[in-house]
Amino acid sequence: MLKDDVLNLVDEHFQASINQDNYVVNEVDAVDLLTVNRLDIAFKLNYLKSLSKSTNFTSEIYSDHIKAFNFGKVNEYGNDDKNTINKFKESFSEVFYSIKNNGFDPKKTLIPLSHTGTIANGAHRVASAIFLDKKVSCVQINSVNHKYDYDFFYSRNVPVSSIESAVTTFIEFSKNIYIAFLWPVGVDKSKEIDKIIPNILYKKKIELNYNGAHNLLSQIYFGEPWLGDVFNDFSGVKNKLVECFKTFEPFEVVAFQADNLDEVLKIKEQIRSVCNVGKHSVHITDTHEEALRTAQVVFNDNSLHFLNHAKPNKFIDTHVKCDKFKEYMKKNQIDLEDSIIDSGLILSAYGIRSASDIDFLTLDNNKLKFYEEGIEAHDDELVYHNSSKDDLILDSKKFFYFNEIKFLSFKELYLMKEKRNEKKDQNDLILMDAKIERKKIKEFIGLVKQNIYYNTVKIRHKLISVLKVLHLYSLLRLIYRKIKYRGNN
Numbered sequence: 001m002l003k004d005d006v007l008n009l010v011d012e013h014f015q016a017s018i019n020q021d022n023y024v025v026n027e028v029d030a031v032d033l034l035t036v037n038r039l040d041i042a043f044k045l046n047y048l049k050s051l052s053k054s055t056n057f058t059s060e061i062y063s064d065h066i067k068a069f070n071f072g073k074v075n076e077y078g079n080d081d082k083n084t085i086n087k088f089k090e091s092f093s094e095v096f097y098s099i100k101n102n103g104f105d106p107k108k109t110l111i112p113l114s115h116t117g118t119i120a121n122g123a124h125r126v127a128s129a130i131f132l133d134k135k136v137s138c139v140q141i142n143s144v145n146h147k148y149d150y151d152f153f154y155s156r157n158v159p160v161s162s163i164e165s166a167v168t169t170f171i172e173f174s175k176n177i178y179i180a181f182l183w184p185v186g187v188d189k190s191k192e193i194d195k196i197i198p199n200i201l202y203k204k205k206i207e208l209n210y211n212g213a214h215n216l217l218s219q220i221y222f223g224e225p226w227l228g229d230v231f232n233d234f235s236g237v238k239n240k241l242v243e244c245f246k247t248f249e250p251f252e253v254v255a256f257q258a259d260n261l262d263e264v265l266k267i268k269e270q271i272r273s274v275c276n277v278g279k280h281s282v283h284i285t286d287t288h289e290e291a292l293r294t295a296q297v298v299f300n301d302n303s304l305h306f307l308n309h310a311k312p313n314k315f316i317d318t319h320v321k322c323d324k325f326k327e328y329m330k331k332n333q334i335d336l337e338d339s340i341i342d343s344g345l346i347l348s349a350y351g352i353r354s355a356s357d358i359d360f361l362t363l364d365n366n367k368l369k370f371y372e373e374g375i376e377a378h379d380d381e382l383v384y385h386n387s388s389k390d391d392l393i394l395d396s397k398k399f400f401y402f403n404e405i406k407f408l409s410f411k412e413l414y415l416m417k418e419k420r421n422e423k424k425d426q427n428d429l430i431l432m433d434a435k436i437e438r439k440k441i442k443e444f445i446g447l448v449k450q451n452i453y454y455n456t457v458k459i460r461h462k463l464i465s466v467l468k469v470l471h472l473y474s475l476l477r478l479i480y481r482k483i484k485y486r487g488n489n
Helices: 003-007 012-017 040-049 057-068 085-102 123-131 150-155 160-173 184-196 210-220 237-244 261-275 288-298 301-309 316-331 344-350 379-384 389-394 410-420 423-433 440-469 473-487
Strands: 025-029 111-113 135-140 177-182 200-206 251-257 282-284 339-342 358-362 375-377 399-402 405-408
Touching (some): 040 057, 040 085, 057 150, 057 160, 057 389, 085 123, 123 135, 150 160, 177 261, 177 288, 184 237, 184 251, 184 261, 210 237, 210 288, 210 301, 251 288, 261 282, 288 301, 301 399, 301 410, 316 344, 316 358, 316 375, 316 405, 339 344, 344 405, 344 410, 344 423, 358 379
Parallel strands (some): 111 135
Antiparallel strands (some): 025 135, 177 251, 200 251, 339 358, 399 405
16 A cells, blocks of 8 residues: 555554555454553453443443543543543444444554554554454554553553453453463562563462462362362362462462463473472463453452452352353353342352352343242342442452352442341341451552552653653653663673
8 A cells, every 4th residue: 555545544643654655454353453562452342341231330440541541631642622531432432333333444544553563543443343353454654662551551540450350351352361370489580480471461469378279279270180179179279289389478470462372381381490399380371261260360359359268169059059050141141241149149159158049130131031949130139239230240349250150249248238237137247247358458558559650650751741842851861771771781
């Protein structure tokens, strides 16, 4: 394609990067453009997942991520009219339905790629095409690489729970994300390991007690012949736990992008070589399904609370009921992501008391065509919750995952029982009190640290803007790089 044609098909502020006479236009699967430096696409995918649902959650985190680009202000570079969240949402909807109805039209627009091959612009178009499983047409230009990764959004004060929700959505749509567990046995080698793992989507330090480690290992190694089963509380975990958890200090979980499983196996061997403790230093997921299931557990603080405090194998009937609920949802053609377990079965999963039935909520009760004894929609109890049904089901701060099913979080269940305050609730609250974590100080410290980081980045950003106005930025940057280079040599 000729230069002039390309100029007409990309945004005006990229024209300086279009300096060749001819360009090659490629049609690719949109999902291939989902790279770790563009986590912003996952925020947009999160929003699309709930476009037809009445939830505040994904709308709020979409707004938070838009504001992150300009430190709380809402505007789009090169488009002064797009200056409110509603205008962003309206524009996004227009783009989405246009691609849904007509496909991606390369005669009207192209997706510009940076010199490294990642998208330089058009994230809303790419997100729409990914969601709809469409192809897009793109052209590589001489643009810098755009880095809107997890660290970018953390530095712009986007809540960690929102970032983790976007990370899990990224993994849901991507087909080449793997998750590495760097067990505490090799914790002293974390800096060396960080250099081995490429294309990091997200990393998180998690802290487990003995119970949490047991529950996690029983989930991520599920199906291994040495593991055991629910009837013996996965007795095979004990030996593995001793080898992997020399201490119960926090350890890192890293989600990263790799081309294929062969590359992952090489990374695993390099990590084992550095740690020098055999196979017990690291576990890395093998499949997309395993990565998504793992992300739902470790990138959700409610799920981590469940790991540390639950005794899910205390009542075998818990697993029977979970299987029964899955079959019931399948029979009614309802996606498990659109439903949540409420009330007694949560306490059963925690090992507090056995549940007599299965209470649940689902986004669309009209889909419930079949009745089954012992399984009941719990909509009558919504008056005792502080959130709408859609938010309870879709807001990751309000649920945890167990056995690939969403359960109302321990905290939300506690608040509901406090509000309803029937005799059975009063008894349950006594039993639940022993499981409640007092983490307010820890959460407060975490928020303070993020705010300090945010304000540091904001001041730096303003300083750079002033230096550019004074025409001093390039000179000072050159001096800084020379000093840094000399310091490293």
